[in-house]
Amino acid sequence: MVTVLIDNKILEVEQGSGAGDQLWISTSEAERIAGISRRPDGFSKDGAILPAPSTNSEDFLRGDEIDLAAVWRKMNKPALSDASGEVWVLGASAGERAAVLQSLQAPDFTLPDLDGRPHSLSDFRGKKVFLVSWASW
Amino acid sequence: MWQELHRELKARNFSVLAVAFDSREGAARPWVEKAEPEYTVLVDRFHHVAELYNMVNVNQAVWIDEKGVIVRPTESAGAYEGFRQANRKTAQMPEDVAKKTGDAKTTYHDALRDWVAKGSASEYAFDGEAARAHLSLPTPNVAEAHASFFLGQYLIGIGQAGEGGSLVEAASRLHPESWAIWRQGAGLDQRGLAAKADFWERVDALGDKKYYAAVDMKGMPQ
Numbered sequence: 001m002v003t004v005l006i007d008n009k010i011l012e013v014e015q016g017s018g019a020g021d022q023l024w025i026s027t028s029e030a031e032r033i034a035g036i037s038r039r040p041d042g043f044s045k046d047g048a049i050l051p052a053p054s055t056n057s058e059d060f061l062r063g064d065e066i067d068l069a070a071v072w073r074k075m076n077k078p079a080l081s082d083a084s085g086e087v088w089v090l091g092a093s094a095g096e097r098a099a100v101l102q103s104l105q106a107p108d109f110t111l112p113d114l115d116g117r118p119h120s121l122s123d124f125r126g127k128k129v130f131l132v133s134w135a136s137w
Numbered sequence: 138m139w140q141e142l143h144r145e146l147k148a149r150n151f152s153v154l155a156v157a158f159d160s161r162e163g164a165a166r167p168w169v170e171k172a173e174p175e176y177t178v179l180v181d182r183f184h185h186v187a188e189l190y191n192m193v194n195v196n197q198a199v200w201i202d203e204k205g206v207i208v209r210p211t212e213s214a215g216a217y218e219g220f221r222q223a224n225r226k227t228a229q230m231p232e233d234v235a236k237k238t239g240d241a242k243t244t245y246h247d248a249l250r251d252w253v254a255k256g257s258a259s260e261y262a263f264d265g266e267a268a269r270a271h272l273s274l275p276t277p278n279v280a281e282a283h284a285s286f287f288l289g290q291y292l293i294g295i296g297q298a299g300e301g302g303s304l305v306e307a308a309s310r311l312h313p314e315s316w317a318i319w320r321q322g323a324g325l326d327q328r329g330l331a332a333k334a335d336f337w338e339r340v341d342a343l344g345d346k347k348y349y350a351a352v353d354m355k356g357m358p359q
Binding site: 003005008010076077078079080081082083087088089090091092093096097098100101102104105106107108109111112113114120121122124125126127128129130131132133134135136137 | 138141142148150151152153154155156158159164165166167168169170174177178179181182183184186187188189190191192194195196197198199200201203204205207210214220234238249252256265269270274275276277279280281283284285287288291292297299300304317320321323325329331359
């Protein structure tokens with residue numbers, strides 16, 4: 001089992017294991033947590049075709065499992081784990097964050113209030129929003 | 138801090154939405170309970186909003202219109218560098234510096250009022266081209282920093298403070314402009330603020346550079 005941190009969420013993946021810089025996950029779990037689908041010629045995510053991480057498919061395919069970290073890095077997105085290989089973060093690339101900002105559509109997010117109730121920026125649609133950061137420190 | 142503005146403007150289709158960059162469990166609660174804000178305050182353990190909007194400090198703000206369009210991207214929310222010229226024991230500022238600090242706040246608040254009153258016709262609401270020109274965009278190192286910070290704070294949260302702390306430090310090295318990442322990882326003084334000697338050393342090392350990036354707004358003291 002591995003814990004995968006992705007898009008501000010903490011996901012537990014039963015069929016997964018980390019080894020060094022590799023994160024082996026079943027294809028169905030890769031689709032569920034990261035939207036990565038297997039194609040005959042590589043992978044796709046959100047409708048876009050991704051090139052295979054290597055010309056040698058054994059580098060990133062093992063039976064029904066894929067090395068999700070390799071696929072992730074091929075997209076120039078950060079993929080790193082703790083020393084045990086049991087906790088992974090699959091981050092966003094600078095390019096995709098920049099593209100969203102350049103669209104000027106405010107990126108949506110969902111976070112809890114002090115009582116744990118979730119709120120999304122999109123709940124405020126129809127109002128002018130003054131989104132402001134703050135911290136106790 | 139934003140209570141008065143929120144009260145004044147909330148009937149005019151406006152809301153303050155505050156996001157607390159606070160990874161330590163329960164850290165935000167006493168401050169929020171004391172302030173009793175009437176606006177929504179969200180707790181952002183992993184500084185996700187900082188990553189999305191490329192924020193590096195508090196208080197930074199983004200103005201978002203009724204359609205969810207950014208009309209002023211991330212900028213300092215009316216803050217002035219005054220604290221750097223204050224007495225570090227008493228926090229007392231020279232009179233002229235205190236005035237500039239007050240002027241910065243007033244100028245920024247009045248600009249917000251103008252936007253709420255006039256919408257896109259406000260001179261403070263950027264059109265698309267100007268909004269894009271004012272964007273600060275993340276670099277690959279910034280993206281790596283946020284990944285490292287997320288992993289580090291998660292590990293600290295499950296009791297692995299050593300490895301987690303190293304990852305947060307690595308994040309700060311990758312993204313040295315982020316005071317939020319640095320201060321979140323720093324030790325706290327007796328007031329609960331990350332303002333011990335190492336903070337002031339880091340501030341002093343800025344030299345002529347700003348702690349709060351300059352805001353491009355008419356009338357804002359520089």
